[in-house]
Amino acid sequence: MKSSLFSPFSMRGLTIDNRIMLSPLCQYSSVDGCMNDWQMTHLGMYAMSGASFVCFEMTDVEPAGRITYGCSGLWNDEQEAALARVLAHCRKYGQAKYALQIAHAGRRASKKAPFEGSKPMSVAQGGWQAVAPSAIPEGDGSDAPHALTIPEIKSLVEKFAAATKRAARVGFDAIELHGAHGYLLHQFLSPLSNQRTDEYGGSLANRMRFPLEVFAAMRAVWPADKPLGVRISCTEWMPGGWDIDEAVVLSHELKKLGCDWIDASSGAGFKQAKIPYAPGYQVPFAERIKKEVGIATIAVGLITEFDHAEKIVASGQADIIALGRGLMWNPRWGWHAAKALGETLDIPPQYLRVRPGA
Ligand SMILES: Cc1cc2nc3c(=O)[nH]c(=O)nc-3n(C[C@H](O)[C@H](O)[C@H](O)COP(=O)(O)O)c2cc1C
Incomplete structure (x- = not known):
């Protein structure tokens, strides 16, 4: 029987050969926002990993939008050239299709990299002023962000x-x-x-306004034959916080604007959130949005077993499976999944002799 995980999937003019995606993974290794040889090595490895959809890490639209000084950016020509170099390398040797994650860290900006302790950096410590909808700090010792004015919000839409x-x-x-x-x-x-x-806060319609304006502005300048999806937190796991019912409404609105997929993640905004971590704990969000909104979804979070990934796609809970840590730990996950599920993958010819049974 054919594997669902290894069946192709199309969105607009893009067809991916299978449903395995490298989840976006910040590397905190860029210099002045420019990717370099680290991403050549890191992403080059996933380009030939059997994951047919490789998402480049969170890449920010302005300097203040970076989490750390090592984050990738895309606001100048040098960064554009650096990304083009990494993408050309991946295309030369890999078998995948490539997405870029575009972002802004807001109040979570101005920190040390995780491998340097993730500590917030104040302006006096060499950091920078973070921005946010309201001047409410993250709660991890970060300074209060600057509350964006309406002209600043409009200018950020343009930056996206x-x-x-x-x-x-x-x-x-x-x-x-x-x-x-x-x-x-x-x-x-x-x-x-x-x-x-103001009109960017309060009601759900007002809170959705900025994300929807950003999406519409991006869709207007992105080629019509290429897909544009959105990763959302389907709940923030906080009493009185953003939740799956609101996420379903947002997904409907994004779909109306031409969104091609919802990557159904959750949490990460509040350290005190109580998150029921378990294999596939976010899959029900992908399933509900797919069924109620009629949009492609990506399931992500603690999916590490081949059969589990296969079952999520085969049962129609989600269309694509994004793996982060599972693929970082085992960059050949896709090859091993194909073997376990009785499929044969395209792999680089230099490696053909090592395939079991070759
Ligand atoms: C090192 C690391 C970097 C990450 N960077 C990003 C990122 O750039 N953008 C994003 O949306 N999620 C990021 N995440 C979250 C992952 O994409 C993924 O959603 C999360 O790790 C859960 O999936 P997993 O259990 O397969 O790892 C990161 C996770 C890790 C471990």
Whole structure:
């Protein structure tokens, strides 16, 4: 019987050979926002990993939108050229299709990298002023962010569109807009981090306004034959916080604007959130959005077993499986999944002799 995980999937003019995606993974290793030889090595490895959809890490639309000084950016020509170099390398040796995740960290900006302790950096410590819908700090010792004015919000929408135009020039196959994990778009959606009293805060329609304006501006400049999806946190796991019912409404609105997929993540905005971590704990969000909204979904989070991934796609809970840590730990996960599920993958010819049974 044919494996569902290894069946092709199409969105607009893009067809991916199987349903395995490398989840976007910040590397905190860029210099002045420019990717370099580290991403050549890191992403080059996943380009030939059997994952047919490789998402480049969170890449920010302005300097203040970076989590750390090592985050990738796309607001100038040098960054555009650096991305083009990594993408050309992946295309030369890999078998995958490539998405770029476009983002802004909002109030979660100005920190040390995780491998340097993740500590917030104040302006006096060499960091920078973070921005957010409201001047409410993250609660991890970060300084209060600057509450964006309406002209600043409009200018940020333009910055997302400008980065999208650059991504189109670089030649990515798809874009994923990052609306999850407590970063800027999520901060606007959340009634906990967004306490504005103007048209960008309060009601659900107002809280969705900025993310929807960003999406529409990006869709308008991204090629019509290329898909544009959104990663959202389907709940922030906080009493009184953003939840799956609101996420379903947002997904309907995004679909109306031409969104091609919802990457159904959750949480990450609040350290005190109680999250029921378990294999596939976010899959029910992907399933509900897929069924109620009629949009393609990506399931992500603690999916590590081949049979589990196969079952999620075969049972129609989600269309694509994104793996983060599972693929980082075992970059040949896709090869091993294909073997376990009785499929034969295209792999680089230099490696053909090592395939079991070859
Ligand atoms: C090192 C690391 C970096 C990450 N960077 C990003 C990122 O750039 N964008 C994003 O949306 N999620 C990011 N995540 C979250 C992953 O994409 C993924 O959603 C999460 O790890 C859960 O999937 P997993 O259980 O398969 O790892 C990161 C996770 C890790 C471990």
